Amino acid sequence: MSETITVTPQGAMVGIARIYWLVVAAIGTGAFLLSCYISATQEGNGGALNGLWFTLSYFTVWSNIVTFIAN
Numbered sequence: 376m377s378e379t380i381t382v383t384p385q386g387a388m389v390g391i392a393r394i395y396w397l398v399v400a401a402i403g404t405g406a407f408l409l410s411c412y413i414s415a416t417q418e419g420n421g422g423a424l425n426g427l428w429f430t431l432s433y434f435t436v437w438s439n440i441v442t443f444i445a446n
Contacts, residue, residue, distance in 0.1 A: 403443060407439070
């Protein structure tokens with residue numbers, strides 16, 4: 376059987392890891408909000424609510440949201 380090795384940040388690496396995850400979370404959240412904004416304001420998709428409904432109907436979007444919350 377193989378063992379799983381988990382490495383936790385030590386010392387100064389803790390701060391670097393937190394900054395890294397903050398940047399990743401900010402980029403992901405910004406991209407999601409930008410996508411929602413574009414789909415809500417784009418002409419020709421039946422209005423803001425219909426555009427948001429269309430964007431949020433993708434499994435990929437919801438799996439990314441759940442992954443973000445779980446981490």
